[in-house]
Amino acid sequence: MTRDPNEIPHAKGRPMTSRIPDDTPLRIGSLLFEGLDQIDLTGPFEVLSRLPNSTYRIYARTRDAVKDIAGLRLSPDGTLADAPPLDLLHIPGGFGQEALMDDEEVLGWIRAQAAGARCVFSVCTGALLCGAAGLLVGRRATTHWASFHLLPFFGATPVNQRVVTDGNMVFAAGVTAGIDGALRVAADLRGNDAAQAIQLHMAYAPEPPFDSGTPESAPPPILEHATRAVREITARREQTARRVAARLGVVLPAGM
């Protein structure tokens, strides 16, 4: 058996898409919305804006600046209507995602772009937005640990990995997982050399000072406190997810 030279040896799952020839330009676009978690967007932007022969633009409902959950002000490059057909559609998450879960303008845009895209890449609770657009039915997927149990409402099978690929979709788990997911997407689209060059420019050789980045590794009192802190938003998300499940006709597993 010969190995694809662009296959990542220790990456899990099958390659998301075949490598694109270097002389084929790539159009990359992110959805921006009020109340996103900014690094869900800025992490992947840092990686994918460095891809050779590509353009990366940010799209929102209006041209106004939006604030992220913590107040960072980001501006789009254009409105949803301004976006050309994208090769790579990126959907970030954050508490503000909740307000878009029944927003047919945004969901319709996601659905239409996804239909033509080579790759749809969600980060964090961006997966739930993709789910509300109907893109998760029958998929393996992941999202932020606090919303992981909600994935079946969207017809998806939850997979507890940092990056999950299924067909032309790539799901990064919570927040900073978007950096790892984007490097994976970069390698799939433009080859391992391009991704490794980006990693070097970004000096991405992480050294977290603690081992507290997952529910499995965090000290139990820290996890308990963090879970309590998001209990209300998680409860609201579950209500929304149930409504979406009914709309999509998802058959829920027993006990949900």
Place this chain on the structure above:
Amino acid sequence: MTRDPNEIPHAKGRPMTSRIPDDTPLRIGSLLFEGLDQIDLTGPFEVLSRLPNSTYRIYARTRDAVKDIAGLRLSPDGTLADAPPLDLLHIPGGFGQEALMDDEEVLGWIRAQAAGARCVFSVCTGALLCGAAGLLVGRRATTHWASFHLLPFFGATPVNQRVVTDGNMVFAAGVTAGIDGALRVAADLRGNDAAQAIQLHMAYAPEPPFDSGTPESAPPPILEHATRAVREITARREQTARRVAARLGVVLPAGM
């Protein structure tokens, strides 16, 4: 010997500052400028905007939106003159830093804020900006690998670590090192529990798909290509650094 419960066991260097009582509010501020590398700012923002009892604001010369090196549009919360005395001053880097190396308005602001701050935290070539403001003389410091050799021009001793602390200054190396540095700063200011809770919310359990994040680990052809790509900007930076060295009266090591 008793151990400080807030000391990070495996973090290098001595603690940057003593922990601040939880009921003492913290004012955190970043410098924003045209041509910054956005994740030098957005990485630390993601961490430090979650610190309890603190405010995080972004300051720039004017209130206009700026573009990062790859075109991301970010807006400040106020001008330099609007900034109150900051407890934590954060200085990002990026190619646009070059244009500020002789800008007395910006350098004077950095100098004045640094004089009263509990902590000055630079990311990437933000260290060179701090250096142009005269803050690096006699310090141990680090910066992006491509500019690491320039630190002696600012009177600093280069230390090849991802995060370097010296007195009330914390230096994160290239780009994404700002996330690790910010978690270290968070722990120093508000204790290990606060930093670990932030790490869990951010799901920061990185899994880079390659080992290419440092000059030492990157495949040699990738390093060679990346070094060539920044050769011109590095040469310009060296000219600027020599000019700053003369202005500061830095005695250069033999051969520089």
